[in-house]
Amino acid sequence: MDPTALDARPSLTTYEGLAKTIDHSLAGPELTGDQVVAGCELAKRFQVANVIVRPCDVDLAVRLLEGSGVGVGSLAGFPHGSTTTAVKLYEIRDVLRRGAKEIGVVLNISRLLSRQFQYVEMELLQAAEECHKQGARLAVIFENAYLSSELKIVACRIAARVEADFVQTSTAFGPAGYTVEDLKLMRAHAPARVAVKAEGGVHTLENALEAQRAGCSRLGSTATAAILDAWKAQLDRAVDRVAS
Secondary structure (H helix, E strand, C coil): CCHHHHHCCCCCCCHHHHHCCEEEEECCCCCCHHHHHHHHHHHHHHCCCEEEECHHHHHHHHHHHCCCCCEEEEEECCCCCCCCHHHHHHHHHHHHHCCCCEEEEECCHHHHHCCCHHHHHHHHHHHHHHHHHCCCEEEEECCHHHCCHHHHHHHHHHHHHCCCCEEECCCCCCCCCCCHHHHHHHHHHCCCCCEEEEECCCCCHHHHHHHHHCCCCEEEECCHHHHHHHHHHHHHHHHHHHHC
């Protein structure tokens, strides 16, 4: 895929225009196996972009979603980013081997706050290389609630230099999720080939459309059904208005 296509926000005039920007999140530690199965079936029914599953669920999700048009993503260094580079790289290789095609890696928040920028960059460069040589995409997860605006900009620049595919606002397990201001800042400081993903607090159709307007190309949510049911209803009302 042309990397610039990741940031090509679709025209929101069709169901698919929004559905294919949503990653259905199944990363909660409390989810049972049955709930993961149900979540994959939901993602298949609503035809979203991906499910994002815990590493232990990648095999199951890949099997359930084979041929469905819904991708499987997973995580490394999640949720705090404080594991060593070697551990993150092992996690990446393991979930790639199991069939994941998009990997969210939490950058080392402590090292970024400590202004050890070379450490952060070298770790993410290795992560990007592991993903890209297997034809997978890398999302760099920031956890913006802990970061100043300056450090968010630095993280965007590092992500661009390592050729990450996405920059992501948060894990949804930190003290706060996405904000419109963060999305606008990240979009302004990441090049067009790097897409922006909102995570944490995307619970309603209004949230999803707000994030899109702020420059977001991908949304992570556990409220997929509610968002897309509301989207279908809105599109149906628009058709009815035209018909009348």
